[in-house]
Amino acid sequence: MGALKIVHGPRDEELIEYRELRAEIREAQGQRIQIVSITVGAFIAVLTVFLGVLFDPDTQANNLLAVSIGGNTVLLALLIPSLIMAITTQQSIVRKGNYIRRFIESRLDSGCKWETRLDRVKPDNKVRGRVFGLVGIYLFLIVLSWVLPGYALLRGLAFRPWWIVIIPAPLTIWALYLTLDLQIHFSDSWNLNWNSDEEPAEDG
Numbered sequence: 001m002g003a004l005k006i007v008h009g010p011r012d013e014e015l016i017e018y019r020e021l022r023a024e025i026r027e028a029q030g031q032r033i034q035i036v037s038i039t040v041g042a043f044i045a046v047l048t049v050f051l052g053v054l055f056d057p058d059t060q061a062n063n064l065l066a067v068s069i070g071g072n073t074v075l076l077a078l079l080i081p082s083l084i085m086a087i088t089t090q091q092s093i094v095r096k097g098n099y100i101r102r103f104i105e106s107r108l109d110s111g112c113k114w115e116t117r118l119d120r121v122k123p124d125n126k127v128r129g130r131v132f133g134l135v136g137i138y139l140f141l142i143v144l145s146w147v148l149p150g151y152a153l154l155r156g157l158a159f160r161p162w163w164i165v166i167i168p169a170p171l172t173i174w175a176l177y178l179t180l181d182l183q184i185h186f187s188d189s190w191n192l193n194w195n196s197d198e199e200p201a202e203d204g
Contacts, residue, residue, distance in 0.1 A: 018104050018112055021096050028096075032089045036137060039082040043141055046075055050148055068152040069164055075145035076171035083138060083178035090134075090182065091189065135183040142175050 050071030053059055059067065101115035149165065181187045 014104050014107060015112070018100060018108075021100050021104075025093050025096050028089050028093045032086060032093075032134070035082055035085050035089065036134060039079065040137065040141070042078055043075060043144075046078060047071070047144065047147070050074075051151075054148065054151055064155060065152050065164065068148040069167055071148040072145050072168045073171060075148075076142070076168055076175055079138065079141055079145070079175050080171065080178065083175060083182065086134065086138075087178065087182050087189070094190075132183070135179055138175070138179045138182070142172065142179065146172075 050067060053067050054064060054071075097115050105112055105115055145168075149168075181190075
């Protein structure tokens with residue numbers, strides 16, 4: 001007796017692709033949580049080290065300014081790669097969700113309509129792809145990174161030369177830009193919607 005051969009129809013293939021893409025979305029969402037968790041943990045660890053140096057009675061006053069600006073710079077440099085990874089992960093989630101809605105769910109008569117129903121509730125795909133809580137965490141960390149220079153100011157330390165405070169400024173602007181991009185999606189890299197109802201061209 002020969003082996004039973006299972007033939008998959010078009011609907012079966014679409015369901016398989018649907019499940020695979022949904023699994024990839026869930027995996028990306030887990031990666032996003034890991035990115036934020038690791039970033040927050042590393043941020044707190046680095047901030048604790050620099051605060052310990054600042055509050056150390058043995059730290060000389062002329063070194064406090066260098067420590068505060070240096071710590072501020074290190075913390076911002078830690079946030080920027082994390083923001084880039086978070087944006088890339090979120091773009092992958094949005095792109096896969098749009099593909100599912102346009103090319104898979106539109107062909108299924110019933111069931112598997114999560115992306116379609118979500119799109120009807122929030123028709124603006126960019127709004128649907130925003131992550132308010134994640135953005136709030138990054139904004140809080142950016143502000144928190146300036147606690148170190150703020151402490152130096154409270155100690156009455158003069159920023160001499162004055163331009164030393166400019167050192168972390170470009171990193172702050174970059175971090176704010178990435179955070180706002182994660183929220184508002186204004187950069188060209190967010191143009192991920194499938195703007196055509198036609199099937200993507202297959203290779204070969």
